[in-house]
Structures are given as structure tokens and as C-alpha cells.
Amino acid sequence: MNRPIRRALTRDPYQLVRLAGWSVAEAAPALVIGLAIARAIDDGFGAGRPATGFAWLALLGGAWLLAAVGARQVVLAVAAIVEPFREELLAHVVDDALRHSATSGQGPGAGAVARANLQVELARDAFASVITVVRSFAFTVVSVVLGMATLVPGVLALVLPPFCAGLVLFSLSLRALARRQRDFILADERTAGALADMVGGLRDITACRAEERVAGDVGLRVTEQARAARSLARVTALRTASLAVGGWLPVLLVLAGTPWLLREGAGAGVILGALAYVTQSLAPALGNLVEGLGINGVRLRVALDRLLRDGDPPVRARGRLAAESGGAELRGVTFAYGPHAEPVIDRLDLSVPEGDHIAVVGPSGIGKSTLAALLTGVLLPGSGQVMVGGVPADRLDPADRVLIPQQAYVFRGSLLENLTYLSGAPKEAVDEAVDEVGLTNLVARLGGYSAEIDSGLLSPAEQQLVALARAYLAPARMVILDEATCHLDPAAEARAEEAFARRGGTLLVIAHRLTSALRARRILVMDGTSVRLGTHEEMLAASPLYADLAGQWNPSSSQELVP
Known part of the structure; x- marks a missing residue:
């Protein structure tokens, strides 16, 4: 002191x-x-x-x-x-x-x-x-x-x-x-x-x-x-x-x-x-x-x-535990915003093995972001248990998972400081991440990694790209993208999601467009009455909501899932 x-x-x-x-x-x-x-x-x-x-x-x-x-x-x-x-x-x-x-x-x-x-x-x-x-x-x-x-x-x-x-x-x-x-x-x-x-x-x-x-x-x-x-x-x-x-x-x-x-x-x-x-x-x-x-x-x-x-944040936060894997397990999870409110998530059982790539699909307000918040320990279930890597989500060390919300967070400082904040990665790794998520043009426009930036200097799409590159460099074994690409055009969104799929680890994408679901290994459909998980073909047969969305979808329009 x-x-x-x-x-x-x-x-x-x-x-x-x-x-x-x-x-x-x-x-x-x-x-x-x-x-x-x-x-x-x-x-x-x-x-x-x-x-x-x-x-x-x-x-x-x-x-x-x-x-x-x-x-x-x-x-x-x-x-x-x-x-x-x-x-x-x-x-x-x-x-x-x-x-x-x-x-x-x-x-x-x-x-x-x-x-x-x-x-x-x-x-x-x-x-x-x-x-x-x-x-x-x-x-x-x-x-x-x-x-x-x-x-x-x-x-x-x-x-x-x-x-x-x-x-x-x-x-x-x-x-x-x-x-x-x-x-x-x-x-x-x-x-x-x-x-x-x-x-x-x-x-x-x-x-x-x-x-x-x-x-x-x-x-x-x-x-x-x-x-x-x-x-x-x-x-x-x-x-x-x-x-x-x-x-x-x-x-x-x-x-x-x-x-x-x-x-x-x-x-x-x-x-x-x-x-x-x-x-x-x-x-x-x-x-x-x-x-x-x-x-x-x-x-x-x-x-x-x-x-x-x-x-002072220690290397491992006090009272936090390291994950044993990058998977997640939800058992009988119920959550409601208030003691008298209807549950947003009701008795949910969900198993996400390490390395899985899941897209979460459903109407706005159905509970997709709530699910993301439960997995990161930001919200605690009213009943049931949320385990990530064998550890209760609220006790998981922050270094083992990263959540990128719709509103990307960029702070005043150099571009390099923003990119390496979670990792301290060397320049070679930064170059790779920039290339993978599609940030190269922004780096060139700003004049290099030493350029000073803040949220007022970047467009919402550019802020999302910076946050995505930061998450890509992080050592987290689970990455959750909660409509983290909503300001990107379809091609940029595809490039970023494919980069995270190649990165390894567990990837959960709150889908903004149906193309995100098609790129995923499995699809979690939340329709307000039930929660279904399966491949694209399985969901076409099991979920009327998903079949309806897929039936109306035109690949050239990149239809958004938010009604």
C-alpha cells in the first residue's frame, strides 16, 4: 500500500x-x-x-x-x-x-x-x-x-x-x-x-x-x-x-x-x-x-x-476455480426476472461438450441472452445448477470463458492495448488474430497497432471486430458471442464465426442471422414453449419455428432472426 x-x-x-x-x-x-x-x-x-x-x-x-x-x-x-x-x-x-x-x-x-x-x-x-x-x-x-x-x-x-x-x-x-x-x-x-x-x-x-x-x-x-x-x-x-x-x-x-x-x-x-x-x-x-x-x-x-x-486482480481471482474443460452442463435450470414473473428459462437440461459449436435461435426476448448470462455466471438460476468445465458458473475463473455482448466494449488506448488486453499475446499471434477475424483493413486505416482509439473513433462494426479479435486472442476455453456480429455485414460475420470455429474450444453463438445457425454443428431452438437441440436437419423436422424460419429464408437476403 x-x-x-x-x-x-x-x-x-x-x-x-x-x-x-x-x-x-x-x-x-x-x-x-x-x-x-x-x-x-x-x-x-x-x-x-x-x-x-x-x-x-x-x-x-x-x-x-x-x-x-x-x-x-x-x-x-x-x-x-x-x-x-x-x-x-x-x-x-x-x-x-x-x-x-x-x-x-x-x-x-x-x-x-x-x-x-x-x-x-x-x-x-x-x-x-x-x-x-x-x-x-x-x-x-x-x-x-x-x-x-x-x-x-x-x-x-x-x-x-x-x-x-x-x-x-x-x-x-x-x-x-x-x-x-x-x-x-x-x-x-x-x-x-x-x-x-x-x-x-x-x-x-x-x-x-x-x-x-x-x-x-x-x-x-x-x-x-x-x-x-x-x-x-x-x-x-x-x-x-x-x-x-x-x-x-x-x-x-x-x-x-x-x-x-x-x-x-x-x-x-x-x-x-x-x-x-x-x-x-x-x-x-x-x-x-x-x-x-x-x-x-x-x-x-x-x-x-x-x-x-x-x-488488485490476482492471476486467479480469489474464490474462483479453474475449469476442468470447456464444456457446460445445465441441470433443471429455471430462471425468472422477479419472484412473481413467468420463468424465462424453465427446467432446462442442456449438455454442451467441449469443442462443440452451437447456435442459439429464437425470437427476441425468448431468453437467449439470459442463457448466455447464466453460462457466464452473471445471473444465478432460481433453481437447478449451471456447471461450466465442472465448476459452478458463478465460481468459474473469468480467464476460462469470455462473453462478447452486442455492445462491444472498446476503451481509450492504443489498438494493440485493446487487442491484447486479455492475453498479452506476442505480435505474431496478434497478426494472426487480425487476419482471421477480418481486422486488417481497420489496422491499415488507423496506421498500425500503436494508433490511439476509443469508441467515438470507431463505427459499431469496427468496435465489434476489435472485441472479436480480443476474444480470439484470449486463453478462454469457452467463447460466447451474444449477437456480437450484429453490426457486421454477412460476409464479415461469416469470416469471424468461421475463425472462432477454427480457433478451437467451445463456441456458443446467439444467432442474429440464420446463416450463423447453418454454420454451427448443432442448433438450439428456443420458441417459448420448449427448447430443442440438434442438427439443422433434425431441427427442420422437430421445430416448427425453425422450419418456418428456414422455409422463408433466402440465402441471398441473409434474413435476420429477430422478428
Whole structure:
């Protein structure tokens, strides 16, 4: 979790040097404020020399002007460090989301979008705040110590011990504070999620008379959040105590030690100067550190924990299993969109051996895409079992199957990055895939694999070809094309489907045209009353729907199957 922070801080040493240099300028008032006040009073106004007094005040004013210039440059230097950090986190989140999308056939989920748009920005802002306050604290403390030592060294004995005690007290509470803050943030997220689910399902909750159960679940989340908030408040009290000890106890000790300082030869100006060092520089610096690390430091840690640990996709996803084969088995599978809805798929038994090539045919809305979603584990059956390669579909490792939906997914990046996203294939394999699925003309038009693309630069047909080539290169043993060629012309569609048939593995095609069915080894016909599986000749005899479609089909028209 600390690795991206170290990389951000060491990526460009020049920026660290630049930040340190301008921090010295920004800390100039902390160095001279007490000395200027003391000399302006004791050597200037108090001694009847107003010109000297104004000169010292002018020096202080010049320090503030220098600090203003330094502050502007510090912001720019911090941005130069933080923005690459943000880009690295964003690239990680997008990489994770795209990998999930490309392997599952689904677009980025709400969690990925939230990480990209909220947690990355939260981490960036928190990191910038932590850099700012830690840097400011360090340079301010050094400046104050040097200033006090120049003014009257004895005052350090009154200021430094309580200041260090407050700093130690805060350091000891920081770990507990981070833990409590993280618990509160997670509890808040769970409460928000429960409320969102409740609001989105109010009609279903009322229809099912589940008001009490849902209210109990939401109430439990609220109670957990309240408990986390109270725990956080108790630890926050230690933060306040550390600020009181380290920031304001030195003021009392300087005031109480005034007689001793006067006996040591300090004048009234020196006393006021010492108080100015503590109240105008040291205490605010400690307060900013306590506030910055206590809030933004914890936020940074929580955000990085969520982004890097929750988002890191291992080679084999946690809890996922590798397929033993590329086949599939459905046993008594029933699925309906809602507890009172008619089943879209009802008690379906289906065996798909490895290496089979099946085209799924039926009217729109009959359940073809639902079948694809069940095979990929995107949907869970209401009853029955869906096994892919001997593994429950919802536990199958994403690397073992790939679904290409009708809306092809293309992300901003180079063409090569889009093509090799699931495989990291060498150029020779990419060239083969491009040639097989018919992408050669697009590669030439774009100017090669290094061309930058996004969905806005490609037509729907070109996007589908890119997604098909990506799936062709993937190591998946099962490929499901859910009308993934609907924007291609018949010749391009035939070339792509034949390429996947030669590729090997199991191929399931949700047919958009009858020609897809004729190219398949077997045809699965879904007509709303039954599901039949067989060859073209067998389906002509067994399925009136298929016979009707085939009887009306004219090869030259490439009739679409969607009514």
C-alpha cells in the first residue's frame, strides 16, 4: 500500500528539491516573526527609535511577501508530485474495471465507477494534503527552533518539552485513530448502500410485505455506523488533548516563566516575540499536522487500501476455480426476472461438450441472452445448477470463458492495448488474430497497432471486430458471442464465426442471422414453449419455428432472426 506513495515521492527528485527550496521561502515568517517583534519593541519603539522599529516590521512584511511567492510555488510542486500519483491510481482502477468488463462481457460496475470517480480523487486530495502539512510542519518547527535560539535560547527549555509530549501523544493515538476512521468510513458506505437498495426496491418491498425485515436490516447498518462514530469520537478526544499539550501548554509555561526570563536579561519584546513564535507558528503547525494526518492521512490510507487491495486482480481471482474443460452442463435450470414473473428459462437440461459449436435461435426476448448470462455466471438460476468445465458458473475463473455482448466494449488506448488486453499475446499471434477475424483493413486505416482509439473513433462494426479479435486472442476455453456480429455485414460475420470455429474450444453463438445457425454443428431452438437441440436437419423436422424460419429464408437476403 505504501509502494505508490514511495514511487510518487521518488519518481522525480527534482520536484522534491524544488519543493524543499520553496518551502524554505514559505517558512520565512516562522523564522523571523518573533525576532522581528522583539527587536522592533526592544531596539526600536521601546528605545525611542521608531525608524528601527519600522525597519524590523518591514523585514517581517518582506518575509510574508516571500512566503506568498513560496506558497504559490509549493502548490505547483505538490501538484507535480501528486498528479502522476493520481494517474497511476486511476490507471490501476481502469485496468481492473476493463479486465472485469472484457472477461465477463459486462460494462464497468458501480463499484469500479465509484473507485475511479470518488476514491481516486479522495486519495489524490488526501495525499496532497498530507504532503503539504507534513512539509509545512517540518520546516516551521526548524524555523521556530532557529528563531528562538537566536532570540533567547533559554525559552526552548519551556517550549520544546510540552511540544514534544503533545507530538508523542498524537503519534500514539494515530494508529487507533486510523482504525476507527476506517471503520467509520466503511460503516458509512454500508449504510448508504443499504439505504440505496431500500429506496430502489420500495415497490418490491411493499409487494412482498417485507417492510419490517428491510427496516431491521437498514436499522442494523445505522446502529453499526452510530457505534463506529462514537468510537471515533473517543479517539478524536486524544487528538484534541495532544493539541492542547503541545500547542497551548508552551504558552502557559512561557507566561509562567516570564520572571525567570526577565532575570536572564530578556526584555518585554523578547517575551512577546517568544509568544509570537508559539502562537503564530508552532501551535498552528502542530494543529495543521494533527488535523492533516488525523483526517487526510487516515483517508489516504483507507482509500489506498480500498483501491489497491480490493481492486488488485490476482492471476486467479480469489474464490474462483479453474475449469476442468470447456464444456457446460445445465441441470433443471429455471430462471425468472422477479419472484412473481413467468420463468424465462424453465427446467432446462442442456449438455454442451467441449469443442462443440452451437447456435442459439429464437425470437427476441425468448431468453437467449439470459442463457448466455447464466453460462457466464452473471445471473444465478432460481433453481437447478449451471456447471461450466465442472465448476459452478458463478465460481468459474473469468480467464476460462469470455462473453462478447452486442455492445462491444472498446476503451481509450492504443489498438494493440485493446487487442491484447486479455492475453498479452506476442505480435505474431496478434497478426494472426487480425487476419482471421477480418481486422486488417481497420489496422491499415488507423496506421498500425500503436494508433490511439476509443469508441467515438470507431463505427459499431469496427468496435465489434476489435472485441472479436480480443476474444480470439484470449486463453478462454469457452467463447460466447451474444449477437456480437450484429453490426457486421454477412460476409464479415461469416469470416469471424468461421475463425472462432477454427480457433478451437467451445463456441456458443446467439444467432442474429440464420446463416450463423447453418454454420454451427448443432442448433438450439428456443420458441417459448420448449427448447430443442440438434442438427439443422433434425431441427427442420422437430421445430416448427425453425422450419418456418428456414422455409422463408433466402440465402441471398441473409434474413435476420429477430422478428
